[in-house]
Amino acid sequence: MKGYKQVIAERYDGREAQATAAPSRYGLLASTGWYLYARTREAFATAARHMQGQGLDWRQARVVDLGCGGGAMLRFVAELTGDPGRVRGVELSQHRLAAAQRMHPGIAVQSGDLLDLPAAEQPDDVAMAWTVLMHLPTRAELDQAVRGIAASLPPGGWFLWYDTVAADHFQTRPDDEGAGFSLDQFRDIGTGAGLRLEQCLPVLKNVLWRWNSGYLPERGWPAWAVRAAEALLPGTPASALCLFRKPPLP
Numbered sequence: 001m002k003g004y005k006q007v008i009a010e011r012y013d014g015r016e017a018q019a020t021a022a023p024s025r026y027g028l029l030a031s032t033g034w035y036l037y038a039r040t041r042e043a044f045a046t047a048a049r050h051m052q053g054q055g056l057d058w059r060q061a062r063v064v065d066l067g068c069g070g071g072a073m074l075r076f077v078a079e080l081t082g083d084p085g086r087v088r089g090v091e092l093s094q095h096r097l098a099a100a101q102r103m104h105p106g107i108a109v110q111s112g113d114l115l116d117l118p119a120a121e122q123p124d125d126v127a128m129a130w131t132v133l134m135h136l137p138t139r140a141e142l143d144q145a146v147r148g149i150a151a152s153l154p155p156g157g158w159f160l161w162y163d164t165v166a167a168d169h170f171q172t173r174p175d176d177e178g179a180g181f182s183l184d185q186f187r188d189i190g191t192g193a194g195l196r197l198e199q200c201l202p203v204l205k206n207v208l209w210r211w212n213s214g215y216l217p218e219r220g221w222p223a224w225a226v227r228a229a230e231a232l233l234p235g236t237p238a239s240a241l242c243l244f245r246k247p248p249l250p
């Protein structure tokens with residue numbers, strides 16, 4: 001798998017930056033983009049309720065979105081906290097950073113690398129990474145990133161990790177730009193950094209082990225049919241949101 005700096009240079013600051021006018025399959029006007037947005041939002045809301053049930057007060061919480069990209073998740077978090085001033089983003093691609101700043105002028109978005117996190121003025125109660133860790137090819141980089149996140153959290157702080165699910169993150173082709181994780185790999189990397197796994201929520205599904213439900217809308221499936229297929233047909237998780245917690249002080 002390619003290194004993350006190469007992917008950022010070639011993809012996010014490269015072909016994506018050069019093709020800003022072209023419609024993207026992940027844009028909100030595309031059927032797949034809209035479906036992914038809706039499912040991600042739902043998964044986030046489910047996780048947010050769980051954390052609230054464990055005592056997190058979203059109206060006081062500070063939240064950082066690591067690898068925030070163009071800022072899709074920043075919008076949800078700002079709604080939930082009710083105060084964009086307690087939300088920040090960190091992003092390494094300059095093109096994506098500028099897009100996030102344009103979309104959310106009231107939210108601080110800093111340039112930064114997940115492997116060498118810029119220090120926060122105040123600790124964040126919640127750190128999240130949505131389809132970002134998938135870009136780190138080696139176990140050493142993943143351990144460094146997740147240990148850094150764990151170290152930055154206060155006791156009792158939360159880490160939300162969303163990524164695609166795959167058989168093995170480390171078995172990829174050299175030209176792959178990212179790869180998912182097995183549920184065991186999510187758990188091992190998070191707990192190896194001293195975090196406690198609270199739950200892993202399956203989100204998208206490989207329907208009949210073959211079709212990732214997130215991409216069925218662009219094959220002409222209406223959203224209701226995709227949801228029915230996810231609920232009724234067998235298959236395996238295609239993506240998961242894993243909630244980790246730094247153990248509270250005794």
Ligand SMILES: C[S@@+](CC[C@H](N)C(=O)[O-])C[C@H]1O[C@@H](n2cnc3c(N)ncnc32)[C@H](O)[C@@H]1O
Pocket residue numbers: 004008012066067068069070071072073090091092093096112113114115129130131132135
């Ligand atoms: C698939 S996009 C996801 C963006 C965003 N999290 C979302 O869900 O819309 C992956 C993002 O991670 C960023 N990224 C990759 N490696 C990074 C790193 N080491 N530090 C900071 N950002 C990184 C990329 O530049 C890109 O914006």
